[in-house]
Amino acid sequence: MLDPDKTAFYIHLFKGIDPADLPGLISATQQRQLEPGDVYIREGENSPRLAYIKEGLIRCYHINEKGIESTVLLRWEEQIVASYDSILLGKPSRFTYHALEATSIVEVNYDVIQKLLANKPVFEQARYQFVLDMLAQSLERIESFVLQTPEERYLQLIQDKPDLLQRVSDKHLATLLGITPVSLSRIRKRITSRYSR
Amino acid sequence: MLDPDKTAFYIHLFKGIDPADLPGLISATQQRQLEPGDVYIREGENSPRLAYIKEGLIRCYHINEKGIESTVLLRWEEQIVASYDSILLGKPSRFTYHALEATSIVEVNYDVIQKLLANKPVFEQARYQFVLDMLAQSLERIESFVLQTPEERYLQLIQDKPDLLQRVSDKHLATLLGITPVSLSRIRKRITSRYSR
DNA sequence: CCCGTTAATTATCTTTTGTTAATTCTGCCA
DNA sequence: TGGCAGAATTAACAAAAGATAATTAACGGG
Numbered sequence A, B: 001m002l003d004p005d006k007t008a009f010y011i012h013l014f015k016g017i018d019p020a021d022l023p024g025l026i027s028a029t030q031q032r033q034l035e036p037g038d039v040y041i042r043e044g045e046n047s048p049r050l051a052y053i054k055e056g057l058i059r060c061y062h063i064n065e066k067g068i069e070s071t072v073l074l075r076w077e078e079q080i081v082a083s084y085d086s087i088l089l090g091k092p093s094r095f096t097y098h099a100l101e102a103t104s105i106v107e108v109n110y111d112v113i114q115k116l117l118a119n120k121p122v123f124e125q126a127r128y129q130f131v132l133d134m135l136a137q138s139l140e141r142i143e144s145f146v147l148q149t150p151e152e153r154y155l156q157l158i159q160d161k162p163d164l165l166q167r168v169s170d171k172h173l174a175t176l177l178g179i180t181p182v183s184l185s186r187i188r189k190r191i192t193s194r195y196s197r
Numbered sequence C: 001c002c003c004g005t006t007a008a009t010t011a012t013c014t015t016t017t018g019t020t021a022a023t024t025c026t027g028c029c030a
Numbered sequence D: 001t002g003g004c005a006g007a008a009t010t011a012a013c014a015a016a017a018g019a020t021a022a023t024t025a026a027c028g029g030g
Helices: A004-013 A019-027 A084-089 A110-116 A121-147 A150-160 A170-176 A181-196 B004-013 B019-027 B084-089 B110-116 B121-147 B150-160 B170-176 B181-196
Strands: A029-034 A039-041 A049-055 A057-063 A069-076 A080-082 A096-099 A103-109 B029-034 B039-041 B049-055 B057-063 B069-076 B080-082 B096-099 B103-109
Touching: A004 A019, A004 A029, A004 A049, A004 A103, A019 A029, A019 A110, A039 A049, A049 A110, A057 A170, A069 A170, A069 B121, A080 A084, A084 B121, A103 A110, A121 A150, A121 B069, A121 B084, A121 B121, A150 A170, A150 A181, A170 A181, B004 B019, B004 B029, B004 B049, B004 B103, B019 B029, B019 B110, B039 B049, B049 B110, B057 B170, B069 B170, B080 B084, B103 B110, B121 B150, B150 B170, B150 B181, B170 B181
Parallel strands: none
Antiparallel strands: A029 A103, A039 A096, A049 A080, A049 A103, A057 A069, A057 A096, B029 B103, B039 B096, B049 B080, B049 B103, B057 B069, B057 B096
């Protein structure tokens, strides 16, 4: 019998999928539970894993030569997470991905589904849509760096995804915005003092 | 008879294309020449135009409410340029695209080729590859904002694409890096004074 | 060849950020 | 509940960036 969670995952991911393809896909799929702090993909790994986040939060970060850690991106429920170095470029990940919360994911081996679904229009369509969404998101983020100040980026962030404030520590949010935790703390102070005036 | 330039364009873009598709595509294609300063896509336009740059340089920029102009991206020869607001999201462009140099392009209406090539694997493949490349580039740029200082971004830029220094004015490069022209001038001074010491 | 326009640099001052370290806050567990 | 570790804030100073304006450089047209 087909796992209902996995079935739902694929129906969601590949709208209009041929039911005949489901069993093959599902056997290439597993569910996993990550605890806070668990590493999902380690720097240096060349992992073709691709996961849909059912619940939870995953942080992708990098540690530079001076030992300074920067958050490159955050992914949360209903989003897809993968090492884009590996998936897109076929090279080892320069980043580490780890769970910030208890996180449940549905995971596939991208190489396997790539083979299983080669030349299937539904897959091509979904894959295209997925990359397209990520591109749109990325371009928006680039714009925010080019066009906005750190303070504006922070205000934008808490407007777009307010629950991140409760879920992610300031130091991680700061580096996500391209600034230091100290600077973020000052920005918050400026904002509140501006309101209370 | 088929235009050899346009034929080459499609062969390049859609490797393995069915020759039977060429005439239809080519009739949806035109060559254009832009002079320095010519606007290619104006802010507010919802333009499905997509162009391959044979020669030249196109700048995408935005003017904010304070009248400050920022370069969002540059595209040059052998790259593809389009309003991603329109192509990806189907909405009017928030940016203006204009030529910085005499620029010759091969242009198609994206909606038309989308229809012409619906469900053709070669097209799906090319389209996917195109978005994938842009995504990889975008992610790299995001990283540069998160992980690098303005000075490091500048050094990276002149290493990756040194001819931009001759081809693009400093004020445009500055805003591309997310800083002001005055600040870029100081960065260059710092760098040279560091070398001469 | 001069003039006028624009770009680039420099100067001055203000604001913001980075750095480092000290201090306070918070949550957790022994 | 006392104490400890990590997070956040604050402080103090240095470095960098923004804003504005003045000066210099570069360039193209008349």
